[in-house]
Amino acid sequence: MTKAIVSAPKARKAAEAGSVAVRSASASRKPVAERAKKPRTSRALSLPADLHHRYVAEAAYFIAEQRGFQGRSPEEDWFEAEGQIKSLFAGGAVAH
Structure with a gap:
């Protein structure tokens, strides 16, 4: 499992400052149950x-x-x- 590149508090601060926060690979993936409903x-x-x-x-x-x-x-x-x-x-x- 990959670690998040930016932690949640830092990501929130970056988003508030107007910059783009980078998410971990697993954060953008849909749960298995949602993928199975295609x-x-x-x-x-x-x-x-x-x-x-x-x-x-x-x-x-x-x-x-x-x-x-x-x-x-x-x-x-x-x-x-x-x-x-x-x-x-x-x-x-x-x-x-």
Whole structure:
């Protein structure tokens, strides 16, 4: 562990005097718990746009087909299909 280059009282006095205080390397680091909370990007986001569109279109078609193409709008099918494709790739069920 590195020692602080400027102690806390000296840093405070330097800040009050208008000069820049130097912090230790560990003082500027985030706690481990905060670093672990980074949002993860899903694999679906890295899927090429043309493949993503094709997969969602096919899934939406099969969703509509399962219910006999009755009762819902194509947009609702599309949104449901997007969720399914996203969860498949994010969960690692499908490798691309």
